[in-house]
Amino acid sequence: MNGRTEHGALELEDIQHFLMSRPPARAARYEFLTFRSPAYGRAWLMGLIDKVGTAKAVGSNQVDSRWVTIGFTWNGLQALGVDEASLATFPEEYRQGMAARAEILGTTGANHPDHWVGNLATPNLHAIAILFARDVAERERCRQEHERYLVQCAGVELLSSLDLEALPPFDYAHEHFGYRDRLSQPVIEGTGVEPTPGSGPPIKPGEFFLGYPDEEGPAAGMPQPEILFRNGSYVAYLMMKEHVGAFRDFLREHGETPEQELMAAKLMGRWRSGAPLVLTPDKDDPSLGADLQRNNAFTYGDMDPHGYACPLGAHIRRMNPRDTAVNMNRRKMIRRGGTYGPPLPEGAPEDGIERGIAAFVGCASLVRQFEFAMNVWANDPNFHELGKERDPIFGTQDGTLDMTIPKRPIRKKIRGLPAFTTIRGGAYFFLPGIRALRYLASLGDGH
Amino acid sequence: MATPGPARPKESDWTKPAAMAIPKEGYFAFAQGRYGPIFPKTPACHGFSVVAKVKAGREQAVRDYGKSIEEAVKNDPSVLAPLKLHYLRWILFDVGSGLHFMYQGIFDTDFDKYLEDAVALFVKTGITTVFVNLERWPDDWKTNLSAVVKFFREHQCPSFLEYGEYPYVTADEIKKALKLKSAFADMLDLMQ
Numbered sequence: 001m002n003g004r005t006e007h008g009a010l011e012l013e014d015i016q017h018f019l020m021s022r023p024p025a026r027a028a029r030y031e032f033l034t035f036r037s038p039a040y041g042r043a044w045l046m047g048l049i050d051k052v053g054t055a056k057a058v059g060s061n062q063v064d065s066r067w068v069t070i071g072f073t074w075n076g077l078q079a080l081g082v083d084e085a086s087l088a089t090f091p092e093e094y095r096q097g098m099a100a101r102a103e104i105l106g107t108t109g110a111n112h113p114d115h116w117v118g119n120l121a122t123p124n125l126h127a128i129a130i131l132f133a134r135d136v137a138e139r140e141r142c143r144q145e146h147e148r149y150l151v152q153c154a155g156v157e158l159l160s161s162l163d164l165e166a167l168p169p170f171d172y173a174h175e176h177f178g179y180r181d182r183l184s185q186p187v188i189e190g191t192g193v194e195p196t197p198g199s200g201p202p203i204k205p206g207e208f209f210l211g212y213p214d215e216e217g218p219a220a221g222m223p224q225p226e227i228l229f230r231n232g233s234y235v236a237y238l239m240m241k242e243h244v245g246a247f248r249d250f251l252r253e254h255g256e257t258p259e260q261e262l263m264a265a266k267l268m269g270r271w272r273s274g275a276p277l278v279l280t281p282d283k284d285d286p287s288l289g290a291d292l293q294r295n296n297a298f299t300y301g302d303m304d305p306h307g308y309a310c311p312l313g314a315h316i317r318r319m320n321p322r323d324t325a326v327n328m329n330r331r332k333m334i335r336r337g338g339t340y341g342p343p344l345p346e347g348a349p350e351d352g353i354e355r356g357i358a359a360f361v362g363c364a365s366l367v368r369q370f371e372f373a374m375n376v377w378a379n380d381p382n383f384h385e386l387g388k389e390r391d392p393i394f395g396t397q398d399g400t401l402d403m404t405i406p407k408r409p410i411r412k413k414i415r416g417l418p419a420f421t422t423i424r425g426g427a428y429f430f431l432p433g434i435r436a437l438r439y440l441a442s443l444g445d446g447h
Numbered sequence: 448m449a450t451p452g453p454a455r456p457k458e459s460d461w462t463k464p465a466a467m468a469i470p471k472e473g474y475f476a477f478a479q480g481r482y483g484p485i486f487p488k489t490p491a492c493h494g495f496s497v498v499a500k501v502k503a504g505r506e507q508a509v510r511d512y513g514k515s516i517e518e519a520v521k522n523d524p525s526v527l528a529p530l531k532l533h534y535l536r537w538i539l540f541d542v543g544s545g546l547h548f549m550y551q552g553i554f555d556t557d558f559d560k561y562l563e564d565a566v567a568l569f570v571k572t573g574i575t576t577v578f579v580n581l582e583r584w585p586d587d588w589k590t591n592l593s594a595v596v597k598f599f600r601e602h603q604c605p606s607f608l609e610y611g612e613y614p615y616v617t618a619d620e621i622k623k624a625l626k627l628k629s630a631f632a633d634m635l636d637l638m639q
Contacts, residue, residue: 104479220590
């Protein structure tokens with residue numbers, strides 16, 4: 001297919017489902033792979049293409065663990081045999097890989113790639129395969145099936161893997177600190193989905209999928225060739241350990257249960273139930289937290305300019321400044337991911353077991369969307385002119401930074417905020433469309 | 448390797464005017480930004496001085512932008528707010544090597560951080576179109592952000608000395624202080 005689709009009807013049968021829909025899976029597995037030679041990598045890919053879930057085939061109301069999601073690092077595209085001319089057309093930040101961008105992202109100190117696990121920081125990381133499953137038992141069945149497949153595939157090795165499970169109770173998604181998650185997502189224009197109040201208008205597909213018009217106009221500056229880039233997306237992967245014991249200890253230092261809940265809310269910008277501080281600054285409101293038609297309907301500049309409700313540096317205010325930032329329709333990202341590790345029971349001391357969240361941030365431009373959010377919002381100590389503060393939940397904290405909580409008559413300032421999370425790994429992947437996957441699998445066959 | 452550290456040095460004191468000599472490259476230690484090296488904050492905050500040759504016959508076209516920017520700001524005084532500007536100076540000069548244009552801005556945002564927002568603003572207000580009169584400005588500037596970024600970075604002339612009468616103070620802080628002063632003055636008047 002030549003030329004560009006100006007009007008951008010989404011090719012749902014060619015786009016991988018991962019960023020388009022979220023099947024109700026309670027378990028998942030991420031496998032990080034390396035190819036010993038292009039022929040081996042292509043053979044592995046060829047055997048999996050028919051299992052890759054498309055946006056058309058994978059709906060949001062059932063889990064079919066046949067479906068796989070596949071992505072490649074720049075090194076992975078090279079390892080498959082993509083030619084140098086084509087590789088050179090991919091964006092610089094994707095080529096360098098997330099580990100090389102640590103200074104820009106602010107993933108320094110304890111978050112630095114030197115300390116990452118799972119071989120994610122090595123140049124041998126070529127591909128990720130994501131499996132979703134209805135539950136842990138089903139995931140185990142999938143894992144064994146893929147293990148058998150991998151054994152058959154010469155020259156493709158597992159560098160590391162991560163098993164994910166939803167945390168009970170299962171009535172809504174939440175992570176290890178107890179916060180309700182997945183409350184604010186962009187809606188893609190043309191999908192027929194209605195954005196929830198406060199989530200802004202639907203966003204042009206080109207902000208997330210290559211080859212479509214984006215918020216600034218027709219698709220431009222794409223990598224080459226078209227068959228490779230069209231319907232693809234970039235995702236930034238982040239594995240984040242959550243120090244649940246340290247988090248609970250910190251809350252306990254701040255009074256009895258109601259004050260602790262308020263402190264937890266001030267760090268995040270929402271009560272753990274999901275209710276936003278801007279709408280309910282003094283006490284929690286779980287029914288508001290659960291109501292998607294109300295829990296995202298707020299602004300900052302109009303409703304809370306000084307941060308008396310939601311502190312200026314709180315996590316959700318950094319990750320989405322709403323009406324206090326410009327050009328916001330160019331800063332949207334689609335988030336996916338889940339929790340790993342067993343829950344730490346309430347009242348139990350820190351047990352040293354690895355637990356946390358593994359997240360994917362999907363967009364059409366890593367430097368403009370993901371890296372901007374990390375560099376300018378999360379890890380800039382001068383965000384909102386605060387001077388010495390980073391994101392309290394997942395910014396790079398080394399115990400020397402502060403957190404200001406505006407309050408009448410005098411603000412509260414926490415000095416030396418501890419680190420509640422540590423980044424254990426990350427990578428930049430490209431998720432090709434189905435035609436692109438076939439193209440990659442057939443490289444070297446006289447293409 | 449430097450990390451994006453606190454923007455205001457610990458020993459800053461607005462009561463003491465300060466000067467800062469800057470190495471030739473424009474920075475003391477290389478720190479990587481999303482689009483290139485980060486230039487440090489100085490007693491004169493952040494800024495850039497972009498110098499480029501004017502295409503033949505375009506002098507008046509460039510000069511006319513003086514009026515159009517004046518109109519734009521008159522119509523909407525907050526139009527340039529996202530740039531967090533203190534001052535702008537646009538200069539045309541010929542010192543023997545042909546007509547050149549200098550765009551000098553002093554502002555509170557790191558050039559690297561808000562580049563996309565600045566370009567989006569320039570496009571919206573029509574400021575970018577002054578640049579089409581400059582040599583080596585990319586033809587596909589409307590859709591090719593990295594080419595635009597490259598132009599600014601290649602034509603940036605870093606300062607080797609900057610001075611600030613009230614070092615590191617942001618435009619927002621100045622306005623807040625003036626607002627407070629005005630409010631106190633009103634209050635004292637009321638108490639007469």
